[in-house]
Amino acid sequence: MTMETRPSIREIEDEIVEEFGLFDDWESKYEYIIDMGRKLAPLDAAYRTDAHRIHGCQSTVWMASDYRDGRVHFRADADAMIVKGLVSLLIRVLSDQTPDDIVNAELGFVDRIGMTSHLAQTRSNGLRAMVKQMKLDAAAWKLKQHNP
Numbered sequence: 001m002t003m004e005t006r007p008s009i010r011e012i013e014d015e016i017v018e019e020f021g022l023f024d025d026w027e028s029k030y031e032y033i034i035d036m037g038r039k040l041a042p043l044d045a046a047y048r049t050d051a052h053r054i055h056g057c058q059s060t061v062w063m064a065s066d067y068r069d070g071r072v073h074f075r076a077d078a079d080a081m082i083v084k085g086l087v088s089l090l091i092r093v094l095s096d097q098t099p100d101d102i103v104n105a106e107l108g109f110v111d112r113i114g115m116t117s118h119l120a121q122t123r124s125n126g127l128r129a130m131v132k133q134m135k136l137d138a139a140a141w142k143l144k145q146h147n148p
Contacts, residue, residue, distance in 0.1 A: 013109035037084030043077035056129030102138035
């Protein structure tokens, strides 16, 4: 996919909001999130280390990123299916975007699909920790490009 055809963060968020609008109840939405987690590409064992662990999550979440062609790419895994689904949503939205776009993303889709009010406090904290780590990674990649 060329840079011109890559959907923006907002466009991807709108797609997700539309998809979640197809479900009538939260049980179905949770099943969809879990299914998304099942489709997440496996994370190489080399990244399942404390250095790649996201702290602040009740579940164990590992995340890695790399930088190619001006864009940040994320990979992750989690030991809980719902969390794995949540991280897959974040990867869908933020992976293959520019560092600036990631750092500046408001990620309003989480509220727009009603996720904030349907997650336990510990899961909400974990979601915030995942977003924070992704933005920190993007900022670090941006710095590395300006200070090789």
